[in-house]
Amino acid sequence: MRGLSGNLSRVGLVRAYSTANPTVSSTLILSRNPVITADVPKFEAQYYKYQNELWRRLMWTFPKWFYFREGTLAEQRFRQLNKDPVADNPNIEFPRGRPQIRHKRDRRFKQELKLPKTYKEADELEPAELEQAQDTITEDDLARKIVPNSRTTKADQENDLTSLERKLSRTLYLTIQNGSTWILPNFPEPSSEQVTALHTLAEEGLYKIGGEKINYFNVSNTPCHVYNNSKDNKKEYFIKSHILSGDFQPQDKSMKFLWLTKEELKTHLDKEYYQDIEHLLSEI
Amino acid sequence: MFKTIWGSDKAVASVAATSKIFIRGKQKAAMTPSTQRIVNQLSALSASRKQPKLLSLCNEDLIKNRTITNAWNVYKRKLFQKRDEQFEKQYNSIKNAMEDLKQTSPELFELANAKEQKRFPLEMRIPTDFPPNQPWVYNYAPKK
Structure with a gap:
């Protein structure tokens, strides 16, 4: 050598x-x-998912009354999408622990919210509606679903x-x-x-x-x-x-x-x- | 005080009129809209009845959490080490190149070190999560 x-x-x-x-x-x-942006490696993606879930679990309850005034249409739509959790009934046995409801949220779990959309997803549409929807979608329609370009x-x-x-x-x-x-x-x-x-x-x-x-x-x-x-x-x-x-x-x-x-x-x-x-x- | 309440017949009549109205439940002081707004805002900020249940992990979950955090720290440390090594190599190679240039050709060294006003190009893009409709701009015409 x-x-x-x-x-x-x-x-x-x-x-x-x-x-x-x-x-x-x-x-x-x-x-x-x-x-x-750079592709996220598998390990990083898993770690971020874990941290995100922990963060969501520890989040405070969404102050609905602040964002949706009672009696308005917006509040009604929000209520239709977000059903109240199962209330704590003393006469019922709950095998997985009693629900602890505060402000209509079970504080043992993360709160999942759905917001009203301006469009319908493809699986929510009727077949007849589907064809019609494809024809009517235009580029400058503000209510259209935003689909990002492929990476x-x-x-x-x-x-x-x-x-x-x-x-x-x-x-x-x-x-x-x-x-x-x-x-x-x-x-x-x-x-x-x-x-x-x-x-x-x-x-x-x-x-x-x-x-x-x-x-x-x-x-x-x-x-x-x-x-x-x-x-x-x-x-x-x-x-x-x-x-x-x-x-x-x-x-x-x-x-x-x-x-x-x-x-x-x-x-x-x-x-x-x-x-x-x-x-x-x-x-x- | 006494005088002011029973001072005139008008006042007496008004007191008698209001006392007849019966209000069910606890009486609340009427709030002006601005006060109501502030109360609303504070209620959104305050922690009362909005905090979730504390996380109480069992021993196994605690160990899992600790393992995940350790793995993440090791991963990050390796990345940073690799990056620092690369930076050091780059710095050394710049230094080496400049010293070499000084030896080989002092004129080129002078030219390379000449001060020049450089502007950061506005066309440079920050990477986004998804590409724009036109990923690359081809029609560039040089300035005359």
């Missing part, structure tokens, strides 16, 4: 001596931030890796194909006398390969990482930025690109390269 590592370092030394200064280059970590998109179902609409709950990173390997877009410093700042280099390079219809936010002009690419004798400085809108449209038709999550990058990128930049990528 020791001999091997010694050999490797000697190889590195020889390379460093044999060649001139390594070329400076700028690598862009272009990320699409999550559009929706999985069309791009997820088709497994379209080039789409910006895939895996909305994760951070995606732009990767491009370089020969047979996948890399993060890398732009070498032009060999002219005048130097270009690393972030401008990354910006110009991105526009050159992906078109100018990209709205992006560069967090900092300072590099966040350096990778010594001994193979190409390159020093890669990493610049982080976020894509906000627009689309990456490859200017060269033959160029392939993908939007990948951290786990997918692990399988696509070179192993050594990935291990070097792993900590720069977001888990979420």
